[in-house]
Amino acid sequence: xxxxxxxxxxxxxxxxxxxxxxxxxxxxxxxxxxxxxxxxxxxxxxxxxxxxxxxxxxxxxxxxxxxxxxxxxxxxxxxxxxxxxxxxxxxxxxxxxxxxxxxxxxxxxxxxxxxxxxxxxxxxxxxxxxxxxxxxxxxxxxxxxxxxxxxxxxxxxxxxxxxxxxxxxxxxxxxxxxxxxxxxxxxxxxxxxxxxxxx
Numbered sequence: 137x138x139x140x141x142x143x144x145x146x147x148x149x150x151x152x153x154x155x156x157x158x159x160x161x162x163x164x165x166x167x168x169x170x171x172x173x174x175x176x177x178x179x180x181x182x183x184x185x186x187x188x189x190x191x192x193x194x195x196x197x198x199x200x201x202x203x204x205x206x207x208x209x210x211x212x213x214x215x216x217x218x219x220x221x222x223x224x225x226x227x228x229x230x231x232x233x234x235x236x237x238x239x240x241x242x243x244x245x246x247x248x249x250x251x252x253x254x255x256x257x258x259x260x261x262x263x264x265x266x267x268x269x270x271x272x273x274x275x276x277x278x279x280x281x282x283x284x285x286x287x288x289x290x291x292x293x294x295x296x297x298x299x300x301x302x303x304x305x306x307x308x309x310x311x312x313x314x315x316x317x318x319x320x321x322x323x324x325x326x327x328x329x330x331x332x333x334x335x
Contacts, residue, residue, distance in 0.1 A: 143198060143245040147191040154251035155258070157243045164239055168232045174224055177231035184238040195245075202241050205288055206233065244281065253278055279325065290317050 149157065171177055188199040210230050217226025244252075253274050260270040294310045294317075 142248055143191075143195055145191055145195045145198075147195070147246055149242070149246035152246075154247045155255045157247055158252070158255055161239055161243050165236050168236055171232075172228060174227045174231065177228055177235065181231050181235045181238070184235050184242070187242055188238070199238075199241060199245060202245075203234070203238060206237060209233065249278055249281060252281070275329070283321070286321070287314075287318055290314065 168177070168180065171180070188196045210233065213226050213230050213233070217223055217229070256274050256277055257270070260273060263270050291310070291314055294314055298310055299305075
């Protein structure tokens with residue numbers, strides 16, 4: 137089953153145009169890559185957390201739950217840069233990743249998927265004028281946005297099921313059932329798309 141990332145909690149950002157939010161996200165992300173000072177990145181991340189706090193506790197907790205998938209990547213970054221004796225570089229990269237993904241998540245939480253697809257449709261209009269079909273791209277973006285959290289939840293559920301039945305860590309053993317679940321979801325979605333005329 138696919139789910140939407142849009143938060144049901146109404147915020148002021150929900151009423152802002154999707155194109156403006158996506159443009160601001162692009163500018164903020166480029167700005168993050170231009171910053172190399174750890175303290176500045178820490179302040180930026182603090183501001184990002186502040187944006188999550190403003191709509192209330194429930195919105196804040198929902199946002200943090202969606203960011204928890206980053207911890208394996210953050211752990212790898214920190215361990216590697218400690219091992220290579222470049223902890224400051226690792227700190228900058230980790231904070232940059234947290235801020236960038238946090239801002240992107242904030243945009244998806246306050247923007248309807250249909251509005252984001254409308255922006256993509258507008259941006260790809262020149263391609264349609266020269267005969268290139270852009271509908272598969274639009275559908276693909278929608279599927280990625282909707283499937284990513286659903287697959288993450290199923291992966292977490294598989295790991296929890298394994299831990300409930302075995303003292304050993306799941307590791308690679310959940311890959312096969314996870315792959316089967318993903319393929320099953322993909323087959324259902326493909327059938328639904330075909331039933332509606334296909335691409």
